[in-house]
C-alpha cells in the first residue's frame with residue numbers, strides 16, 4: 001500500500017493560505033502542489049475533517065447544516081490564515097477607508113433579474129450556504145458564480161413550498177426557474193445545497209428547527225386547502241375555456257354566418273292579422289305537423305301513393321287551412337304552439353340518408369330538400385301568424401336530427417325581430433312549454449321508451465309540473481294516432497301527412513290515414529278538444545295502432 005498512489009503531500013497550511021489569498025481555487029492549488037483537493041481543504045481547515053460529507057450524498061445530507069448567522073463570518077473571515085494578520089490588518093484599514101463604497105452591495109443581472117452578491121464567506125470551504133437571521137437572507141455558494149448569491153428569506157421559503165409535493169402539486173424546475181428568475185443551472189445546485197426535494201416538507205430547514213410543531217401543522221393544513229382550491233379553480237377555468245372555445249367556434253361557423261345572412265336578406269315584414277272575434281273562453285292550440293318528411297319520393301305505381309315536394313306542400317297548406325278554420329270558430333286563440341322538426345325533412349345529409357345513414361327514396365336532391373324545406377317552414381309559420389302569435393318547440397327527428405338544429409337556427413335568425421314568434425332555444429330531445437294551466441312536452445319518440453314519458457316529465461320539469469293542473473305529451477314517429485291517458489298524463493301520438501313510400505308499402509305500413517291534428521287547450525281546463533284534418537281519399541283509418549315498434 002505504501003508504495004502506490006499519489007506521493008505524500010508536501011503543502012503546508014501557510015502555503016494554502018497564501019495561494020487562496022492570491023485567488024487560486026482549491027483544485028488549482030492541488031494541481032500546482034501535486035496533491036489532492038482534499039489535502040488542500042484539510043490544510044485550509046484542519047478542524048473541519050469530521051464534517052467532510054456535509055452537503056453531499058452521505059448521511060449528513062439528510063440533515064441540513066445548522067444555520068449560522070452571517071454576522072459570525074463577518075468577524076471571522078480572517079481566520080483562513082493565522083499568519084496573514086498583518087496583511088489582514090492592512091486590508092481592514094482599506095476596507096474601513098472604503099466603507100461607504102462597500103455599503104453598495106455587488107450585483108449581477110441574470111435573465112432580467114438583478115441578483116445581490118455577497119462578499120462574505122465563511123471559514124469552512126465546504127459550507128455551501130449561510131443564513132443571516134437578522135436580515136432574513138440566505139447566502140448560497142453556487143459554483144460558476146463569482147460570489148455567493150443572496151436570496152431573501154421569503155423567497156427561499158417560497159421555493160421550498162413550490163418544490164414540495166406535500167401540500168399539493170409541486171412545481172417543476174423550469175417553472176420555479178421561470179417564476180423566481182433563477183437560471184436553471186443555479187437552481188439545481190441551490191436545491192441540492194439546501195436539501196430541498198419534492199418529498200420534503202414545504203418549509204425551510206430553519207423554520208423546521210425554530211417554529212413550533214403546531215404552527216407548522218396549521219400552515220401545512222392551510223397550504224393543502226389552498227392547493228385544493230387552486231386545483232378546483234384551475235379545473236373550473238379549464239372547463240370555462242373549453243366551453244368558450246366551443247361557443248366561439250359555433251359563433252364563427254354558424255351564428256355569425258346566419259346573422260349576416262339574415263341582416264342582408266330577411267325582409268322586414270309582418271303578416272296581417274285576420275279579423276277574428278275574441279274567444280269567450282280563452283284557449284290556445286297545439287298544432288301538430290309531425291313527420292312531414294319533406295322531400296320523400298313515392299311513385300304511385302310502386303307505392304300506391306304519390307308524394308312529391310309540391311304535393312306535400314299542397315297537402316300541408318290545405319290541412320293547415322282546414323284546422324285553422326275549425327279553430328277560429330272558438331274565436332282567436334291566445335297562441336298557437338307548434339312542435340317543429342320531428343322529421344320535417346326526409347333526409348339529413350348530402351348522401352340522401354337519414355341521420356343514421358339509411359338511404360331514402362327522394363324527390364329532388366338533398367340540397368334542394370334542405371333549402372326549400374327551410375323556406376317552406378317560414379311560409380307555414382307565417383300562415384299561423386295571421387291568426388295568433390306562435391310558440392315553436394324544438395323536436396328533433398330520427399330522419400333529420402341535424403337538419404332540425406339548422407332549422408331552429410334559421411327560424412331564430414328569420415324571426416329575430418318579431419315579438420309574435422317565440423322559439424324555445426334548446427338542443428334537447430325532449431322539450432317543454434307551459435301554456436297557461438297546461439304543461440306541454442314534445443319529443444319525436446324514436447329513442448325514448450314512451451311509457452317513461454310521464455316520469456321523465458315529472459322529473460325534468462318538477463317546478464312546472466307542480467304549477468300546472470294538466471300535462472300532455474305529444475310524439476310522432478309511428479305516423480299513426482294513439483291517445484292514451486297515462487297516469488293522468490295525456491299522451492297523444494300524432495298522425496302524419498306524409499304518404500307511404502316503397503319501404504312502407506313493402507312492409508304493409510300503409511294503413512294509417514294521412515292527417516294532421518291540433519289539440520285545443522282551455523286556459524283553465526287544459527285539453528278539451530281535438531281537431532283532426534285527414535286526407536279524404538283514404539279508405540282505411542289507422543286509429544289506435546298498438547304495435548309501437550313500427551319504425552317510421
Ligand SMILES: [Fe+2]
Pocket residue numbers: 291293342343399477478479552
Ligand atoms: Fe317519421
